[in-house]
Amino acid sequence: MSPRYISITKSSINSETRHKNAIMLTIFLALVTLFCSSNAQLSSTFYSSTCPNVSSIVRNVVQQALQSDSRIGASLTRLHFHDCFVNGCDGSVLLDQGGNITLSEKNATPNNNSARGFNVVDNIKSSVENSCPGVVSCADILALAAEASVSLGGGPSWNALLGRRDGLVANQSGANNSIPNPTESLANVTAKFAAVGLNINDLVALSGAHTFGRGQCRFFNQRLYNFSGTGSPDPTLNSTYLATLQQNCPQNGSGTNLNNLDPSSPDAFDNNYFKNLLNNRGLLQTDQELFSTNGSATISLVNNFANNQTAFFQAFAQSMINMGNISPLTGSQGEIRSDCKKVNGS
Template identity: 85%
Template sequence: MVGYGVVVLVGIAVVLFYPCKAEAQAQAQLNSTFYSKTCPNVSSIVRSVVQQALQSDPRIGASLIRLHFHDCFVNGCDGSVLLEVGGNITESEKSAAPNNNSARGFDVVDNIKTSIENSCPGVVSCADILALAAQASVSLAGGPSWNVLVGRRDGLIANQSGANTSIPSPLEALQNITAKFAAVGLNTNDLVALSGAHTFGRAQCRFFSNRLFNFSGSGTPDPTLDSTYLATLQQNCPQNGSATTLNNLDPSSPDSFDNNYFTNLLSNKGLLQSDQQLFSTNASSILSLVNNFANNQTAFFQAFAQSMINMGNITPLTGTQGQIRSDCKKLN
């Protein structure tokens, strides 16, 4: 799930993640049984709504995991990506470049919130709904399950400028993306594993068209693109065509959560620049992860689940911080 083009929500078998002391204390309050007494059916409610949404929109799982990703990278996992302009909210993250006319699934989040409020009013945060919806989306697409740590509360501010600068872009160099992950306490293991979220979902032509005809001002396509795949993409995204035409992130199994994202990289069929450069880098540690995940789906699933937990631990609001929004779009 790197940047604008997809959801990137994903993890690794051995993850080195060392939060600072204050952060560790906040994270210690997140646990998988937080709602066991106050809203014991919350996971099944979320899964049911996501499953229903998938029947009419096979993309929605990838879109929901991307919302969680874009939320956590800005002010931590606090539901700020869901806020709309109104009242004290003068600028929304929805209007930031990584989200504008790209982020989607807000209606499904609202449907989940409505269903939960009918059963357990005033208990479950919108930030936790994003984390639970991401897990349900992965599981329903054939991916791994994990115990989602919950107990987050919702933030009171949106940070549009932070969304513009902190969320990795599919057009960025690997060094920059790695730095953005490091800034929120995630390492290259998390980066590679979470990028595997691009094993399902779609991306608009505008997020990779720079690779198709005039890569880096060279007048030629990106040399790391498989020639047959390049021809297909050029047909889907002609130079004067629509910038918003959708393309499968994983051409081999576009709606399934599997390790084909990594096998695609090995054959130079990564859609986004941020994808293919994972296998075009000189970094041996990253190359070994890509090869391992391509050859061992179980290793990828284990890593993805752990990295999703790591990402969900980015500076959550807990205890009496923030609030439990009754409407995810606005403050109480």
């Protein structure tokens, strides 16, 4: 073999080696970027240096609010749920109509004259701003308020993942279409959960939040008098429970009377919600269908949670974390609102 041929071959090999190395370096850098970006997402220690007392500040305000309003814990938990299902967990549910917000989510059908606790969120924001101005997002306040509400109600505690930033827009049509309706079929509700990356286990566990709070007659009146256009009550309703509900929700009433979502322990976070379903005492259609839909995978979960409160608490805490991970704004996205009701500068 001639020296010239050897030289050319070595040169070709070196060139090929450099090309392969370049490709490997590109892949490595891409993986590093992906790893870093995923780890730059939500974290339970996000405010450890910038606002280390944020959790206790939120908890104290919620605890104070509970002294005059036993429903507020359930209402704050519901706000977090209604926020995350629309545009992700970005605090958009808190925005008032006005300025650049032409259609507020507060006026959407699932929220109008129903969603509440906004004043408590404002009180939390004021307290947090006094301690850590311009640091904590309203979206994170909702996540922390939900955790505090459940824990103070006797339910589980969890390390809420933080680091969300606040959105700049509201999505009223999204609220109307994405938030499950209390008269929807289980199949439709399951599809809405799946659309945001939540599964059947999340659906059943998060439905357990109806172990505290209240529901207006208008959200289930059709079950009492004209279920599915039959002119008769929902046959899955316990007859004694039906009579009680009909007394509080007359057929031609205003529809605004309040009813305990869990008649056995309305202000406590426990697993009685699931025990009620076993006895056909679920208030909303979407509640009872978790147990009464033949062949549904939800039935075994309801049975498990009814018989094992620890299993329910563990599943609920994990599902709240899962829900809180729905499309958060992080890094330089969005903003940190100084007032949860409006976008900065508006």
